Amino acid sequence: MTWDIRAYRGPDDATATFDVFQAAVRQTAxxxxxxDQVDAWAGPARTDLSDWDSRRREASTLVAEVDDTVAGFTDLLPDGLVDMLFVHPxxxxRGVARALLTATMRDARARGLTELRTLASRSAQPTFERLGFTVVxxxxxxxxxxxxxxNVEMRRLL
Structure with a gap:
C-alpha cells in the first residue's frame, strides 16, 4: 500500500477526517x-463541522491519503502535543500511522521542538511505543x- 502525506486542506477535509475519527474510535478502540466509553469518546454525530475544521486548521494537521481517499490524520499543537492520531480501520x-507520526516528528524538529507528548488511548499506545514514545x-x-x-501520557525526545 502506498500513501501520500499532505497538509490539511481546510473545510474540504473536515468531513473525511471526522469520518476517520469516528470509524477509528467506534471500530478500532x-x-x-x-x-459506553466508545460512545462518550466519539461524541454525537455532527452535521456542522465548523468547530472540527477550525481545530484542524489551528493545529499542524497532516492527512494520509490512499488512492485519493483520506486514510488517517494527525494534529501537532505548537507546544509539541500530538493531539490526534487516527487511522481508518x-x-x-499498513504503516499509515507510522508514516503520519514520522512526518509529524520531522515537522516538529523543523520547528525546533525537542520533544513530543501525547495522551494515547489503550488502542494507540502500542503504535506510539513502536516509534519511541515512552509512558510517563x-x-x-x-x-x-x-x-x-x-489513557496514558507519553513522550518522545527528538
Whole structure:
C-alpha cells in the first residue's frame, strides 16, 4: 500500500477526517473500551463541522491519503502535543500511522521542538511505543463526557 502525506486542506477535509475519527474510535478502540466509553469518546454525530475544521486548521494537521481517499490524520499543537492520531480501520496495520507520526516528528524538529507528548488511548499506545514514545504516566481516571476512559501520557525526545 502506498500513501501520500499532505497538509490539511481546510473545510474540504473536515468531513473525511471526522469520518476517520469516528470509524477509528467506534471500530478500532472498541476492542479495548466498552460501548459506553466508545460512545462518550466519539461524541454525537455532527452535521456542522465548523468547530472540527477550525481545530484542524489551528493545529499542524497532516492527512494520509490512499488512492485519493483520506486514510488517517494527525494534529501537532505548537507546544509539541500530538493531539490526534487516527487511522481508518480499513487502512490499519499498513504503516499509515507510522508514516503520519514520522512526518509529524520531522515537522516538529523543523520547528525546533525537542520533544513530543501525547495522551494515547489503550488502542494507540502500542503504535506510539513502536516509534519511541515512552509512558510517563497512566491516567486511569481520564474522563470524557462524564465517563472514565483510561489513557496514558507519553513522550518522545527528538
Amino acid at each position: 472498541s476492542s479495548v473500551y466498552g460501548p 480499513r487502512s490499519g496495520g 504516566a497512566h491516567r486511569p481516571d481520564n474522563t470524557i463526557r462524564g465517563l472514565v476512559v483510561p
